[in-house]
Amino acid sequence: DADVTQTPRNRITKTGKRIMLxxxxxxxxxxMYWYRQDPGLGLRLIxxxxxxxxxxxxxxxxxxxxxxxxxxxxxLSLESAIPNQTALYFCATSDLTSGSTDTQYFGPGTRxxxx
Amino acid sequence: QKEVEQDPxxxxxxxxxxxxxxxxxSNSAFQYFMWYRQYSRKGPELLMYTYSSGNKxxxxxxxxxDKSSKYISLFIRxxxxxxxxTYLCAMTTSGTYKYIFGTGTRLKVxx
Numbered sequence: 734d735a736d737v738t739q740t741p742r743n744r745i746t747k748t749g750k751r752i753m754l755x756x757x758x759x760x761x762x763x764x765m766y767w768y769r770q771d772p773g774l775g776l777r778l779i780x781x782x783x784x785x786x787x788x789x790x791x792x793x794x795x796x797x798x799x800x801x802x803x804x805x806x807x808x809l810s811l812e813s814a815i816p817n818q819t820a821l822y823f824c825a826t827s828d829l830t831s832g833s834t835d836t837q838y839f840g841p842g843t844r845x846x847x848x
Numbered sequence: 849q850k851e852v853e854q855d856p857x858x859x860x861x862x863x864x865x866x867x868x869x870x871x872x873x874s875n876s877a878f879q880y881f882m883w884y885r886q887y888s889r890k891g892p893e894l895l896m897y898t899y900s901s902g903n904k905x906x907x908x909x910x911x912x913x914d915k916s917s918k919y920i921s922l923f924i925r926x927x928x929x930x931x932x933x934t935y936l937c938a939m940t941t942s943g944t945y946k947y948i949f950g951t952g953t954r955l956k957v958x959x
Contacts, residue, residue, distance in 0.1 A: 764945060775951040823891055835945045839891035
């Protein structure tokens with residue numbers, strides 16, 4: 734089974750709808766992240782969480798919110814979806830080990846289309 | 849100017865060729881350098897990471913960092929069609945979560 738799973742894998746929705754993307758991990762990592770990927774712009778950080786009670790905005794958090802329900806679960810919500818939120822969304826996890834960097838491991842992604 | 853620049857490609861090479869993928873960066877504080885491989889409709893997969901300057905080898909892959917030139921490279925020897933993917937560079941300062949990603953180079957290895 735995959736270490737980082739995301740649901741749904743594909744979603745088409747309409748402008749103004751609320752949508753939730755979910756991420757679960759079995760790696761036992763404390764840190765979890767949400768990114769979006771757009772052609773020509775690369776991966777950009779939306780939100781990150783270092784543990785259940787520590788949630789922080791990334792560089793492009795406007796229009797998004799998150800919930801860390803447990804160490805293993807981190808959800809991303811679009812309160813009122815708009816077409817320019819059409820993108821690939823990735824969840825990632827990491828576990829900072831002493832003497833090393835914060836290596837991030839990615840889920841398979843959710844392709845979201847907002848009409 | 850972007851902090852990390854990466855040629856988007858596509859780069860097409862024949863099977864068996866040596867491939868060179870590159871990124872340049874502007875922030876001299878970056879200490880850790882990563883290469884991710886992303887197949888179509890999949891998430892990025894960590895290939896290699898390197899600390900500071902120097903080379904690191906893993907099978908057919910070699911990662912090289914030249915901090916004086918702010919330039920990193922990934923070499924793939926004896927390239928295979930299965931290496932066809934988008935390759936993303938990423939970098940970060942010491943011990944931080946904040947990765948800066950390149951936009952990715954699309955590689956096609958032709959059989």
